[in-house]
Ligand SMILES: Nc1ncnc2c1ncn2[C@@H]1O[C@H](COP(=O)(O)OP(=O)(O)O)[C@@H](O)[C@H]1O
């Protein structure tokens with residue numbers, strides 16, 4: 001297949017048969033097991049799954065904060081050996097420096113790279129403009145709303161020009177209205193900057209709205225349960241969320257995740273001392289969901 005001149009050539013994430021084990025109370029427990037997934041250059045890929053299934057563990061592997069026990073993860077063919085400027089990371093909690101102004105926060109990584117002041121400033125201002133934050137460049141983080149802080153966090157992660165953006169439930173702490181605005185800003189920036197994004201969320205609608213492809217994980221130990229392509233055109237619009245395609249995928253994902261949430265809750269109930277009898281209460285669990 002011939003690559004289009006417009007498609008980005010870098011930012012391919014390849015996770016091959018990755019298992020991560022942690023030791024807990026002397027025993028070894030698999031957090032994720034035999035996971036393989038791929039993000040093509042420029043693709044927006046989400047991972048959804050029940051709490052505790054290993055989503056953050058997987059993202060931390062790609063970020064280079066954690067090494068797989070077995071298997072391998074690479075970006076553009078190079079095995080991941082630690083964090084790097086080719087990968088930007090955004091977490092749920094805002095991690096801005098409170099003593100620096102918005103633009104200084106964005107410029108921080110560039111300063112570390114030795115870029116001169118005027119170049120830094122112009123780069124930071126361009127990105128802040130894309131995120132609708134230019135008017136706030138001289139504010140301090142505590143003068144901003146949660147949504148604005150997270151926008152600064154995204155801009156900061158993008159400032160050093162990564163090919164890959166890794167996001168771990170970045171909008172989880174925001175209210176529903178702000179979330180929708182953030183989703184639109186993020187897709188807008190993603191389209192303009194031509195990045196690959198690996199996005200973790202437990203919000204099904206969010207995963208469909210944003211992604212080209214959604215992976216569903218099983219309850220712990222996390223495995224890939226399904227890979228769902230999202231054939232909706234770009235740019236995505238709010239109206240699409242009520243289209244038959246969107247609704248059908250939403251139902252499919254809901255059913256897949258519900259099964260896994262029940263399995264995860266069953267495991268917790270069993271861990272809590274109810275042992276094999278937990279399933280006797282599963283109708284109650286079902287009713288509660
Ligand atoms: N550093 C660690 N040491 C021991 N267990 C861990 C560690 N990090 C995560 N885990 C366990 O691995 C599993 C997956 O965790 P995590 O990746 O945070 O899940 P998720 O992000 O899907 O909620 C959980 O059972 C968690 O308790």
Ligand SMILES: [Mg+2]
Nearest residue numbers: 055056057168
């Ligand atoms: Mg997590």
